[in-house]
Amino acid sequence: MTARVLKPAPAWLVSSEQPIGPGRVGRRKRAAFLEKTLGDGAEVVRRAMYAESADPRGDRPGVLFRIDPRIKLVALVVLLLGVALVHTPVTLAVVYLGLVLLAWAGGVSVGAFVTRVWLFVPLFTAVALAPATLSVITPGEVLVPLWTWHGAQEGITSQGLTSAGLVILRVACSVSLVLLVTISTSWNRLLAALGALGVPRIFVMVIAMAYRYLFVLLGSVLDMVLARKARTVQPVAHTAGDRRFVGAAVGTLLGRAGHLSEEVHQAMTARGYAGQHHTLTGFRASGLDLLALAASLMVAVVIVGGDHLLR
């Protein structure tokens, strides 16, 4: 058998011509919005899930890190309920300050803790709540007049601001509570604790899978955006071609993510995973855990009771 003879390459491929372009080159631009957003998003998720996930083997882990994850989950539910029942902004503000204090005392980086909460709260809550501050939605005493309607001043009302503040503070407190638990507990132990508390196996498995696939998905998105960037030398107009790229990328991404996630699941199955998480360090409730549970119950009662008195 003889070697297959290659077809001759086109002349332009074997000539020593200059590379294509640069042609029409735009001004130096800052990183594209899409690429930057995706890159930053990936980094935030990575940090949130790995870099700062708790490692109880640290030199001097804080007290929050040492509490049994099952107790932390029960306390979380109790305190979330307590926060949900509060109706005055003052109580919520006190609760929030208490949580920041707890983070500091519990060995959690306060800077990262506060930043992470206030990074998401304005974005997802304040924007959605902005219309509720207006007199057309929440009538009341107009603090900031914006326009007149039939001779009456309309704008941001005191009642509207109070309602929005209440929701924002409630969201901030709830997100802070969840963050305190997730920051101070490694992911595997958190999943194991959910299982130990009787959360259905399929539910835990879905959470575990979602967690793994998030990384797979982010990696794929970044790869695609970077691959496109490597072939782009000038600003891309928002044309039909551009939209086609996004459409095709979404399709490719779904296909690739589906394939990779299937392999991740196969890799877990191959090592005996059947929906139940087991961890190296077992759960053992100590005096500290019981104290934490009692304290969280007491705090929840104080929050709801105090709020009732303030109303």
Added chain:
Amino acid sequence: MADTEIVFHAKGLGYTYLDRYPALDDVSFQIRRGERIALLGANGSGKSTLLKILDGLVFPTSGELSAYGQPLTEESLADPAVNARFRSRVGIVFQNSDVQVFSATVREEIAFGCLQLGLSAAETAARTADVLDMLEIEDLTDRTPFLLSGGQKKKVALASVLVMNPEVILFDEPTAALDPRTQHWLIDLIAQLGEAGKTVVLATHDLHTLADLTDRAIIFGENHRVLADTQTRAILADRSQLIAANLIHDHEV
């Protein structure tokens, strides 16, 4: 040889993706305990699919497969006891190490399999420490696996399988995308495992180290059928067979 020594027995295996794209067609063979076998074939010839079938991760669309004398089917593996027994005896090292490292730390990653199979935490921790030491990756213990380099990830993936001490180890393109030093390290390790009596099945199209690592080779053609099943050295000497399987090109010989 007695039937008990047969680890895998495949009869007329076929596998088709999406009912349209064939990956395996009428594949039959037996694998005995302690054998060191190469599955050879060009890209897309069905080697990786066969490894996943042997590990009970996907199931053939036609034909029969038994492992340790018992049918290896979705139904049989639905029994937790059967599943645990099989998983503890057969391990697989994926080609893409990224899919195989999913825990928060290397220690948790390596411990994962043993813990799922019910080994005590103390025993698992001891085994994990032994494997970390054996593969000389103690310095990675508390690192996050997905942040490691390709070679380090491969070592962690391998450690996560070795710690379970399986009788059979399936390797999918073990040396792909590794630097030369890590490749040689891995080849030595596979050879060591084979000498220790492990049944080693490796899917590859890299012929360079095959004679040292395996005694027998099954060649898959581009039609997804078995072209040859014989001694590795005999296959490596059969140039026309290797060309037919698209494993070598004329100017390579």
